[in-house]
Structures are given as C-alpha cells and as structure tokens.
Amino acid sequence: MLLTLQLLIDGILLGGTYVLIAQSLNLIFGVMGVVNLAHGSFIVLAGLFTVWFAAHVAVTPLIAVPIAFLVLFGVGALLQPVLLEPLMGLGVQQAELLSLMLTFGLDYVLIDLGLQVFGSDYVSLPYLQSTWSFGGVTISKALLVAGVFAAILALLLSLWLNRTSFGKTLLAASQSETGALAIGINVRRVRLVAFAVGVGLAGAAGVLLILVEPMASETADNFTILAFVLVALGGLGDYRGVAIASVLLGIAQSAVGFFIGGDAGNALPFVLLILFMAFWPQRFRRAV
Numbered sequence: 001m002l003l004t005l006q007l008l009i010d011g012i013l014l015g016g017t018y019v020l021i022a023q024s025l026n027l028i029f030g031v032m033g034v035v036n037l038a039h040g041s042f043i044v045l046a047g048l049f050t051v052w053f054a055a056h057v058a059v060t061p062l063i064a065v066p067i068a069f070l071v072l073f074g075v076g077a078l079l080q081p082v083l084l085e086p087l088m089g090l091g092v093q094q095a096e097l098l099s100l101m102l103t104f105g106l107d108y109v110l111i112d113l114g115l116q117v118f119g120s121d122y123v124s125l126p127y128l129q130s131t132w133s134f135g136g137v138t139i140s141k142a143l144l145v146a147g148v149f150a151a152i153l154a155l156l157l158s159l160w161l162n163r164t165s166f167g168k169t170l171l172a173a174s175q176s177e178t179g180a181l182a183i184g185i186n187v188r189r190v191r192l193v194a195f196a197v198g199v200g201l202a203g204a205a206g207v208l209l210i211l212v213e214p215m216a217s218e219t220a221d222n223f224t225i226l227a228f229v230l231v232a233l234g235g236l237g238d239y240r241g242v243a244i245a246s247v248l249l250g251i252a253q254s255a256v257g258f259f260i261g262g263d264a265g266n267a268l269p270f271v272l273l274i275l276f277m278a279f280w281p282q283r284f285r286r287a288v
Helices: 002-032 039-056 061-087 092-118 141-163 165-175 177-182 187-209 217-234 239-259 262-279 281-287
Strands: 131-134 137-140
Touching: 002 039, 002 137, 002 141, 002 165, 002 187, 002 217, 002 239, 039 061, 039 092, 039 187, 039 217, 061 092, 061 141, 061 187, 092 217, 131 141, 137 141, 141 165, 141 187, 141 239, 165 187, 217 239, 217 262, 239 262
Parallel strands: none
Antiparallel strands: 131 137
C-alpha cells in the first residue's frame, strides 16, 4: 500500500511538471497549426540558463522562472512574425510542411547555441535536495516545488484562456480562423501572442524541470517528443485532457522506472510514440 501511494505521489508530481511542457505546445499548434520541433530546445536552453544563473547569482533559482518566461516570450514575439507568419498565407498543407522544416532547422540552431554557450555536459541543479517523510512516504522537495509551480502556471494559462476576453479570442481563433476573421478578430496578432506565450511557458517549464532532471543540449528533442505524445494522448486543443494525460504518464513512468529501471521509464514516451504511429496513426496526426 505504501509503495503504491509513493509511486502515485511521485507520478502526480512528475506529471505536474509535464503539464506545462504539453500545454505550451498545445497552445502553439492549436492556434497556428505550427509543428514546433524547436519546442524542446527552448525548454533545455532555459534549464541550462538556470544552472548558470544559480551559480552566479546568490538568490533562489526559482527567480529564473519569470526571467525565462519574459525573455523567451520576447524571443517568440520576434521569431513569429519573421519566420512563421509569412507561411500562414500559404495553403494549410504547405504551411504545415514548411513550418516543420523551418522549426527543424531552428531546433538545430538552438541546440548548437546551447552547445557553444553551455557546453555538451549533462548538468543538474543541486537545489532542494532533501526530502519530507510522512507516514512512510517520502516526498522530494525539488519534485514537489517543480510539480506544484508547473501546475499553478498551467492553471493560470487555463484561467487566462477561459476567463479573459483575449484568451477567449485566442480560443475562438484556434477553433476556426475563418470564423474569427469574419467577426473582426485580428488573427495575426492572436498568432503572435499564442506563439510568444507558448515559447515563454516552455522556458518556464525548463527552469522547473532542471530541478528534478539533468539536461544537456542534446536532450532537447526528448522533450519535444514528450510534448507531442502528451498532446496526442490528451487531444489537440483539449487542455483538460492534456493535463490528465500528463499526470497519467507521470504515474506510468514512476511505476515503470521503479519496477523495471529508470532507463525504461525514460523510454516510455518513445514507446508510446511508436505505438501511436503503428496502431493509432489517425490520433497522432491530429497532434502533428
């Protein structure tokens, strides 16, 4: 019983960190239809920056969460009109293919940037390394902080989308661009904000993930695949479904990692990707 409770708690907290990874990708693809293969690179760059930040600034590394969000929000706001917006006037299939190629190239540029600036070694952040124990259950402080903070940010995203006028405008544009244009919504502005917020949230996720998981520049694509699998599981545009999928995958990884080994747990998203492509391709196509 205690083992089951331990695995559930670890999995739920891990899934909490995954929510932010997936929701930020869900936002970008849902509004723009852009297959952002550079998603994981933004996450990893933010994580590597956090390690550097913690080593040079004598404050809590959690301060890097708003810094990473704002900086990458600005980066996204600069990249979207220059690289991606010109593709939006093309046909849907052509725009999706070209965005795939463009973000594939951007991914490699960002990975190389990470290698040049931060090196190729795996790094981790020795912050909140102790644990709490309650009734035989042990909770990692770092995992608790990362999971709770990520879940709060994902909740704030949901509230922004569903309770504010601009958020509702963004959701309307994601459901039907033609309908949004017909009622006077500035779709270009909506796409810019969606991409900038998505990239900013990816940065915030990277800051929180480095608390619980070592990173290197080459691990960027792992996080991209993880995000795509979660969106495929939860459903494109279904923010609640993606949140549930994130928690379930976190629990599954926790259990697989305990009973089979950590490497098997890390490989689980790749196994799910293969299964989707082999047995449920129509579901995966909705996510890519």
